[in-house]
Amino acid sequence: MKGIIGTCLALLLAAEVMAQDNVNDSTGLRAGGKIYVVIAVIAVIWAGFGVLLFSMDNRLRKIEKSTAKKIR
Amino acid sequence: MIYKNWWKWTGFILVMYTVIAGLAIPLGPGIASITPASTRAGDTVRIQIHTVNAHFLKHPAGLQAGLLGTSIAIKPFQIRSLANNQLEAAFVIPSALIRSRGTVNLLDLEVGSDYDGMLIYRQSLEVLPDTVFLNGHKSSAIISQAKLEVHKVTPAWFNFPYRTIVYESIRNLYFHVCMWFAMITLFFVSVVYSVRYLKNGSPKDDRIAAESINVGVFFGILGLITGTIWAKFTWGDWWPNDAKLNGTLISMLLYLAYIILRNSLEEEQRRARISAVYNIFAFPMMFVLIIVLPRLTDSLHPGNGGNPGFSSYDLDSHMRFVFYPACIGWILIAVWLVTLRLRMRTIEYKIEDEI
Numbered sequence: 001m002k003g004i005i006g007t008c009l010a011l012l013l014a015a016e017v018m019a020q021d022n023v024n025d026s027t028g029l030r031a032g033g034k035i036y037v038v039i040a041v042i043a044v045i046w047a048g049f050g051v052l053l054f055s056m057d058n059r060l061r062k063i064e065k066s067t068a069k070k071i072r
Numbered sequence: 073m074i075y076k077n078w079w080k081w082t083g084f085i086l087v088m089y090t091v092i093a094g095l096a097i098p099l100g101p102g103i104a105s106i107t108p109a110s111t112r113a114g115d116t117v118r119i120q121i122h123t124v125n126a127h128f129l130k131h132p133a134g135l136q137a138g139l140l141g142t143s144i145a146i147k148p149f150q151i152r153s154l155a156n157n158q159l160e161a162a163f164v165i166p167s168a169l170i171r172s173r174g175t176v177n178l179l180d181l182e183v184g185s186d187y188d189g190m191l192i193y194r195q196s197l198e199v200l201p202d203t204v205f206l207n208g209h210k211s212s213a214i215i216s217q218a219k220l221e222v223h224k225v226t227p228a229w230f231n232f233p234y235r236t237i238v239y240e241s242i243r244n245l246y247f248h249v250c251m252w253f254a255m256i257t258l259f260f261v262s263v264v265y266s267v268r269y270l271k272n273g274s275p276k277d278d279r280i281a282a283e284s285i286n287v288g289v290f291f292g293i294l295g296l297i298t299g300t301i302w303a304k305f306t307w308g309d310w311w312p313n314d315a316k317l318n319g320t321l322i323s324m325l326l327y328l329a330y331i332i333l334r335n336s337l338e339e340e341q342r343r344a345r346i347s348a349v350y351n352i353f354a355f356p357m358m359f360v361l362i363i364v365l366p367r368l369t370d371s372l373h374p375g376n377g378g379n380p381g382f383s384s385y386d387l388d389s390h391m392r393f394v395f396y397p398a399c400i401g402w403i404l405i406a407v408w409l410v411t412l413r414l415r416m417r418t419i420e421y422k423i424e425d426e427i
Contacts, residue, residue: 042091053080057077
């Protein structure tokens with residue numbers, strides 16, 4: 001009994017998911033052929049690069065302060 | 073007091089803007105295909121027009137179409153939008169279009185609306201001769217000698233140009249081309265500091281010159297790789313033996329030779345002087361190879377074979393909104409990388425001195 005009800009629920013959910021076939025009907029991040037997913041991915045990558053660059057910057061600053069000798 | 077790292081944040085934010093705006097702003101509308109692509113003179117034909125990035129159902133105001141040939145324009149007797157990107161236009165093709173038995177006429181299809189502007193698909197409809205050859209008879213009505221009334225040529229919404237062959241990869245402008253701009257800027261900075269070194273003899277100037285070239289070569293290699301990928305899928309070849317490509321490859325070899333030259337000389341002053349002199353020769357050579365020579369010959373690259381790439385013929389004005397900030401952003405990032413490397417080198421030298 002539980003198995004039958006569970007299967008019916010699963011099939012109903014599956015039917016709902018199939019409504020997202022048409023790319024152009026999608027909303028939110030799925031809209032526009034999922035280009036926004038691409039943008040999100042690349043923005044995350046670039047933010048990661050930003051973190052890397054700024055952290056390198058700060059570590060160098062610390063080392064420079066600790067060596068504390070002036071260059072010509 | 074000005075915040076010392078403001079330019080680093082500016083560079084980072086500008087590149088982030090480039091990524092988001094460069095990818096999110098949609099391409100303009102264009103005609104992808106039509107069915108049928110072939111018809112006979114004298115027929116009534118219902119053409120299904122498949123477009124991309126258009127809004128003909130949502131904004132149908134001013135919807136119009138036309139088949140254009142030399143000094144002829146045929147208007148549809150019916151046009152309607154079935155979906156945002158699908159139109160149906162019904163034309164009567166006059167029999168007199170084909171004047172002699174052997175000819176085939178290729179007509180341009182123009183479609184447009186107030187919101188999406190005018191789209192043109194050149195030489196899209198093939199008109200075959202009538203089964204009965206009519207000698208100079210003008211058939212009924214729908215030939216118009218006038219051109220289509222064009223209300224708006226460009227779309228009413230902000231978009232990047234839709235170009236066949238490149239399509240979405242036109243966005244590479246903000247990444248591939250910016251690599252080269254960053255490289256040339258760094259090489260220019262480098263040669264300025266090489267000249268300064270020869271005048272002052274300060275080792276700091278020599279270090280700046282060297283690190284600028286190191287990072288510049290890195291950007292150049294990125295530019296070559298990204299350009300190769302782009303070329304394969306638009307020009308059809310990984311390396312089409314284009315003047316600009318060959319010029320940039322030789323320039324990269326020139327600057328790689330600079331790096332090898334520096335590595336081969338041990339003594340600091342000698343190394344600095346010789347590499348500074350080499351740099352002063354290398355920069356004009358690079359400039360000629362990359363910028364001057366490609367303009368004197370035929371080239372696949374936009375902006376070469378005559379005109380510089382900044383004119384309105386080569387760069388759409390909408391793209392400039394992202395291209396200029398992108399160049400500045402990438403150049404700032406490149407300069408930041410140079411300063412990071414310089415600081416690392418300086419610390420290395422100081423530690424060496426202490427040993």
